[in-house]
Amino acid sequence: MTTTPAPADEAAGPLLHIENLHVAFGGNPAVRGADLTVAPGERVAVVGQSGSGKSTLAHAVMGLLPGSARITDGTIRLAGEDITHAPEKRLRDLRGRVVGLVPQDPMTNLNPVAKVGRQVAETLRTHGLADRRTAAARAVELLAQAGLPEPERRARQYPHELSGGQRQRVLIAIGLACRPHLLIADEPTSALDVTVQQQILDHLQTLTDELGTALLLITHDLGLAAERADRVLVMSQGEVAESGPARRVLTDPAHEYTRRLVAAAPSLRAEFRPRTPAPAAEPLLQVEGVTKEYRLKRGAAPFKAVDGVSFTVARGRTTAVVGESGSGKTTTARMVLGLLPPTGGAITLDGTPVAGPGAVRGSGRRAVRRAMQPVFQDPYASLDPMFTVEQLIAEPLTVFGVGDAAARRSRVTDLLDQVALPADTAHRHPNELSGGQRQRVAIARALALSPSLVVCDEPVSALDVLVQQQVLTLLRTLQDDLGVSYLFISHDLAVVREVAHEVVVMKEGRVVEQGAVEKVLGAPEHPYTRKLSGAVPGATVGVS
Amino acid sequence: MLRYLGNRLWQSALTLLLASVVVFGGVRALPGDPATTMAGEEADPATVAAVRAELGLDQPLVVQYGKFLTSALTGDFGDSVRTGTPVADLIGATLPVTVQLALYAMAIAVLLGTTGGVLAAVFRGRWPEWAANAFSLTALSVPTFWLGILAVLYLAVHLGWFPASGYVSPLDDPLRGLHHLTLPALILGLAHSAVVQRQTRGSMVGTLTADFVRTARAKGLGGRAVVFRYGLRNSLVVVVTVVGLELGGLIGGAVVTERIFTLPGVGKLTLDAVFTRDYPVVQAVVLVITGAYIVINLLVDVLYTLIDPRIRVSGGTR
Numbered sequence: 001m002t003t004t005p006a007p008a009d010e011a012a013g014p015l016l017h018i019e020n021l022h023v024a025f026g027g028n029p030a031v032r033g034a035d036l037t038v039a040p041g042e043r044v045a046v047v048g049q050s051g052s053g054k055s056t057l058a059h060a061v062m063g064l065l066p067g068s069a070r071i072t073d074g075t076i077r078l079a080g081e082d083i084t085h086a087p088e089k090r091l092r093d094l095r096g097r098v099v100g101l102v103p104q105d106p107m108t109n110l111n112p113v114a115k116v117g118r119q120v121a122e123t124l125r126t127h128g129l130a131d132r133r134t135a136a137a138r139a140v141e142l143l144a145q146a147g148l149p150e151p152e153r154r155a156r157q158y159p160h161e162l163s164g165g166q167r168q169r170v171l172i173a174i175g176l177a178c179r180p181h182l183l184i185a186d187e188p189t190s191a192l193d194v195t196v197q198q199q200i201l202d203h204l205q206t207l208t209d210e211l212g213t214a215l216l217l218i219t220h221d222l223g224l225a226a227e228r229a230d231r232v233l234v235m236s237q238g239e240v241a242e243s244g245p246a247r248r249v250l251t252d253p254a255h256e257y258t259r260r261l262v263a264a265a266p267s268l269r270a271e272f273r274p275r276t277p278a279p280a281a282e283p284l285l286q287v288e289g290v291t292k293e294y295r296l297k298r299g300a301a302p303f304k305a306v307d308g309v310s311f312t313v314a315r316g317r318t319t320a321v322v323g324e325s326g327s328g329k330t331t332t333a334r335m336v337l338g339l340l341p342p343t344g345g346a347i348t349l350d351g352t353p354v355a356g357p358g359a360v361r362g363s364g365r366r367a368v369r370r371a372m373q374p375v376f377q378d379p380y381a382s383l384d385p386m387f388t389v390e391q392l393i394a395e396p397l398t399v400f401g402v403g404d405a406a407a408r409r410s411r412v413t414d415l416l417d418q419v420a421l422p423a424d425t426a427h428r429h430p431n432e433l434s435g436g437q438r439q440r441v442a443i444a445r446a447l448a449l450s451p452s453l454v455v456c457d458e459p460v461s462a463l464d465v466l467v468q469q470q471v472l473t474l475l476r477t478l479q480d481d482l483g484v485s486y487l488f489i490s491h492d493l494a495v496v497r498e499v500a501h502e503v504v505v506m507k508e509g510r511v512v513e514q515g516a517v518e519k520v521l522g523a524p525e526h527p528y529t530r531k532l533s534g535a536v537p538g539a540t541v542g543v544s
Numbered sequence: 545m546l547r548y549l550g551n552r553l554w555q556s557a558l559t560l561l562l563a564s565v566v567v568f569g570g571v572r573a574l575p576g577d578p579a580t581t582m583a584g585e586e587a588d589p590a591t592v593a594a595v596r597a598e599l600g601l602d603q604p605l606v607v608q609y610g611k612f613l614t615s616a617l618t619g620d621f622g623d624s625v626r627t628g629t630p631v632a633d634l635i636g637a638t639l640p641v642t643v644q645l646a647l648y649a650m651a652i653a654v655l656l657g658t659t660g661g662v663l664a665a666v667f668r669g670r671w672p673e674w675a676a677n678a679f680s681l682t683a684l685s686v687p688t689f690w691l692g693i694l695a696v697l698y699l700a701v702h703l704g705w706f707p708a709s710g711y712v713s714p715l716d717d718p719l720r721g722l723h724h725l726t727l728p729a730l731i732l733g734l735a736h737s738a739v740v741q742r743q744t745r746g747s748m749v750g751t752l753t754a755d756f757v758r759t760a761r762a763k764g765l766g767g768r769a770v771v772f773r774y775g776l777r778n779s780l781v782v783v784v785t786v787v788g789l790e791l792g793g794l795i796g797g798a799v800v801t802e803r804i805f806t807l808p809g810v811g812k813l814t815l816d817a818v819f820t821r822d823y824p825v826v827q828a829v830v831l832v833i834t835g836a837y838i839v840i841n842l843l844v845d846v847l848y849t850l851i852d853p854r855i856r857v858s859g860g861t862r
Contacts, residue, residue: 062762066753088767096764103762108755113777113852123763158853174763 013080015040015182015214016061021074023056023065030056030069032238038182038214043205045217045229045246047261049464053238054218058184061216062101063091079181097127100180100213102204104187106167110159116170117143117155123177139173146173147203164325165196172204179211186218193324193491194535201228201537220464222265224537226250234258264469265494283312284485285319285336285453290345290355292331305331307509308345311502313453316479318486320500320517322493322532328509333457333489337374338365350452370400373446377458379438383430389416389441390426396448415444418481419474436467440474447478457489472498494536497521505529552845556838563834564616568609571826574818599625612827621828626820631828634813639832641711642802642809645732646794648725652733653740654787658776660737661744661783665752666771676745680738692731692804699727709806728805732798736790743786747779754778780851788844792837 016038023031031053038044048054059065061076063086075084078098083091095101103109111119120142121135130138136155143151146169159167168188175183185204189197205228208215219225225232226246233243234257242255253259290309293302306328313319323329334340336347338354346356353359354368373396376382383392393415394408403411413423419440430438439459446454456475460468476499478484490496496503497517504514505526513526524530579596580587587595596602600611615622621631664676700708706727714721751757752775760774799811810829817825848855 064758064761092761092764092766094764095762101759101762103755103759105755109759111756111760111774111778112854114773122760122765126764126766126769160854171759174759177763 014038014077015042015079016216017075017077018057018061019075019077021057021060021076022072023053023060023069024072025067025069029072030238031060033074034235034238034240036233036240036243038216040181041212041214042231043208043215043217043229044231044233045219045225046233046235047219047222047225048235049220049466051237052235054220054235055186057235058101058186058216058218061184062095062099063088064095064101093127096123096180097129097178098181100175100178100183102168102171102175102183102185102188105191106164106171107191109171110167112159115156115158116162116167120155120170120173120177123174127178129178139177142173142177143170145207146170146176147199148173164192165200168192168196168200169203172200172207176207176211176213180213182214182216183208184216184218187220188217189224190220194493194537195324195531197537198535221537222250222261222465227537234261260466264465281315281317284315284350285313285487286346286348287311287332287336288346288348288356290332290335290342290347292328292335292340293343304509306335306342309504309506309509309511310345311504311511311514313485313487314501315452315485316483317501318479318488318499319502319504320488320490320496321504321506322490322496323506324491324532326508327506329489329491329506330457332506333374333455333487336487337372337455338369366400370449371451372453372455373449373451375439375442375446375454375456375459378462379435379442380430380462382442383438385430387429388426389421389428389430389433392430392441393426393445393448396445400449402449411448412444415447418447418478419444434467435463436471439463439467439471443471443474443478447482447484450482451484453485453487455487455489458491459488460495461490461492468495469498475499492536493521493533505532549846552842556842559838560831560835564613564831565609567827567830567834568612569605571823571830572605574821577821616828616831621831622824624817624825625822626817626825631824634825635810635828635832638808638810638813640713641807642795642798642811644714644721645725645729645798645801645807645809646791648722648729649732649736649794649798650787650791652729653736653790654783656733656737657740658744658783660741661748662771662776664741664745665748665775668749673745676741680741683734683738688731688735689800689804691734692728692801695727695731696804711807725807728798728801728807731804732794732801736794739790740783740786743782744779747782748775751775751778777851781848781855784844784847784851788840792840795836795840796833 014037016036018034018036021031021034021036022029034053034057036044036046036057046054046057056065056069059069060071061078063083065071071084075082077083078094083094086094110116114122117136117139120139121130124130124135124138125132140151140155143155148154148166148169154162154166154170159170162170168191172188175185188204189200192200201224204215207213215229217225217229222232222234226249229246231243232246232249234241234249234255236257241257242249242253244254249258250262253262288310290306291304292306293304295302309328309332311319311321321329321332331340335342335355342355344356347354349368349371352364352368359365360368387395390409390412393412397403397408397411402408412426416423416425421437421440421444425433425437425441430441433441439462443454443459459475460471463471472495475486479486486499488496488499500517502515503517503520505512505520505528507528513520513524513529520529521533524533577592579592579599579601583592583595593602600608612622619632621635623630624634660676660679664673667673696708700706707724710724712720712724752771757770757774760770765774795810798809799815801807802809802811803815810833813825814829816822817829
């Protein structure tokens with residue numbers, strides 16, 4: 001058996017020392033001359049947007065670079081040992097035992113055909129830290145430590161029988177199973193709801209403290225980084241833009257890029273950007289006591305995904321529906337759009353019954369559809385890759401037979417201008433555009449028919465923070481110019497604060513609190529709303 | 545699980561009943577008249593009519609179907625129009641040959657196919673993948689009859705390693721039985737291994753780039769554990785699906801192979817029966833093959849639930 005580097009003996013030196021690291025995918029550099037040190041027991045966060053090279057950096061440390069990626073220059077030292085080009089056999093010995101990994105997406109990072117207990121035990125057995133029998137018992141202990149309720153029963157279950165938060169706890173148990181000296185957490189909570197996120201991060205922090213494990217936290221969220229790490233390293237386009245103590249980087253950013261990040265992070269901005277209160281307008285959309293039931297089993301009581309929800313969207317204003325996964329917010333949006341029939345209640349748009357008693361059909365229905373347009377969450381999945389941007393934006397016009405080809409083309413040009421995309425975008429395909437550009441195309445498509453209501457379902461949650469801010473600003477500008485109303489579905493209170501006039505907070509299918517945004521988010525009354533606001537990462541480090 | 549199985553069996557019975565209607569009607573829609581065939585081309589109309597009455601073909605279709613169904617349920621498929629032998633005996637004699645050949649061929653196909661598929665997926669872009677691809681492309685594109693003839697010429701006649709034709713029941717002599725079947729099974733298996741290999745490779749490539757495989761490597765797991773415990777294990781559903789479909793096809797009669805190696809299997813029986821409008825035989829054979837398909841499908845579905853816990857049926861064994 002090979003010897004373990006023992007950080008305790010090297011108390012003087014750093015645990016992880018990366019110098020001038022260059023990583024390239026084929027000929028394209030992904031990391032360019034990065035320097036990073038992590039002392040034993042220290043917590044360091046690497047912050048950056050997608051494509052900044054932060055995950056590549058983490059994978060390089062684990063020796064798990066994908067396919068064509070190669071380290072082209074620089075060194076990685078782990079407890080004094082140069083592992084930059086260490087043979088696979090040595091890396092295998094270090095992985096899991098000296099360096100642990102908690103990956104990003106709990107839904108895809110567990111083997112779907114193995115029981116979770118076994119997946120934890122496997123780590124111990126691979127490194128000879130337990131035999132078949134003791135490993136199983138130890139796995140249950142580790143799951144318990146990671147905060148998984150009923151660990152004995154859970155250990156015998158498969159990943160699909162666990163929720164996202166529970167699976168992330170399994171992944172934490174795996175990452176910490178062998179008590180590694182360094183734990184790399186690659187966006188460990190970005191796929192989870194904020195309240196779950198907070199619990200998991202708290203737990204991760206307690207565990208690494210107890211074990212004296214150093215933490216390298218990879219995240220896109222500056223607020224989260226500042227809250228959880230001693231030191232923060234900001235990466236941009238493969239280079240380290242800035243590094244320093246967490247609070248200093250946040251409050252006094254030295255680099256231009258960091259300043260922009262801080263300014264864009266909605267959760268960090270202390271001041272509201274309150275919407276100019278539109279003159280008290282009459283309601284455009286009225287949702288009254290809407291319910292959606294699903295019968296899961298014959299004979300059993302039906303499951304109420306949405307239970308007696310009522311709210312309004314005023315003309316030219318924005319109503320946001322906020323909630324965590326399973327709160328029923330998306331189901332509500334789908335019922336408003338007429339994509340899902342409600343079990344009970346009524347929905348009217350501009351006085352026309354859309355769903356419920358006396359709902360319009362036929363041509364009336366078509367007119368209502370025309371007046372309501374959607375923008376969906378994932379700009380990568382919601383645009384047909386075979387269409388050009390022009391075809392995408394013109395499609396609703398074609399479907400409703402608006403104008404002739406020339407008129408439609410000029411309408412597309414106008415719309416591209418409105419969403420601040422260059423006119424030559426018209427002839428490109430979605431795969432040639434960035435995420436933010438695609439979402440602009442989706443917005444242009446929604447506006448093509450001059451609808452009175454746009455239903456935005458998590459329109460910015462797939463976007464990086466800088467892009468997120470641009471899209472939110474665009475939505476605000478369009479509303480001011482065109483007087484369009486938004487029904488804005490989001491899990492992110494900080495985003496909601498930017499765009500909404502009215503907020504509806506949903507939990508388990510019911511509305512727990514609703515009202516003007518300053519009131520609900522400024523002085524929340526319901527404990528759940530308070531919990532939600534408190535859980536937003538960065539809330540505690542608000543920059544004054 | 546039991547309720548699920550019960551449901552599936554009930555559905556299977558219904559499928560079989562529907563199949564019997566289709567088969568019965570289909571055979572009668574075929575051009576040609578068994579009575580004429582039996583009586584001979586030169587026979588006078590009276591003789592043909594007599595033969596027809598004897599076969600019961602002068603009765604209404606519904607009555608004919610009723611008779612066919614009730615006797616089929618007791619395992620009596622009537623007598624062959626051509627030879628007068630009970631059809632059940634004919635099938636009893638030929639089906640075991642075909643089933644053996646199919647299973648043997650499939651075993652070879654799975655062995656070659658998964659090995660090639662795993663190699664191709666693990667060594668993507670390197671020579672093992674090219675070799676595996678060249679092999680599967682060749683196996684797919686060279687016709688069975690030609691490969692069969694070549695194999696008979698070289699491996700059987702020239703080198704004398706295998707018998708060129710004939711069948712020995714494994715009940716009489718297991719070793720010689722296996723020996724006689726090896727060459728035809730190899731020829732059949734080669735063609736089918738290509739399909740298994742392609743599907744295994746495709747599925748493995750997807751699995752090996754999955755997040756949970758990277759996580760497994762981050763635990764310190766070695767290459768073999770990752771490839772087999774993670775990669776192949778998660779690709780088995782695809783392999784089982786392909787094997788099930790191919791096996792059904794093989795039992796449907798490896799007509800060409802059986803002809804080349806003069807094996808007395810279902811394929812040969814079917815071919816002869818179709819050419820002579822031997823209604824009872826054709827009906828029975830198609831029904832038996834349908835039954836085999838249904839059984840294989842049922843087995844595949846049960847296997848799915850064992851392989852992938854996510855497919856496990858609700859209310860199952862927990």
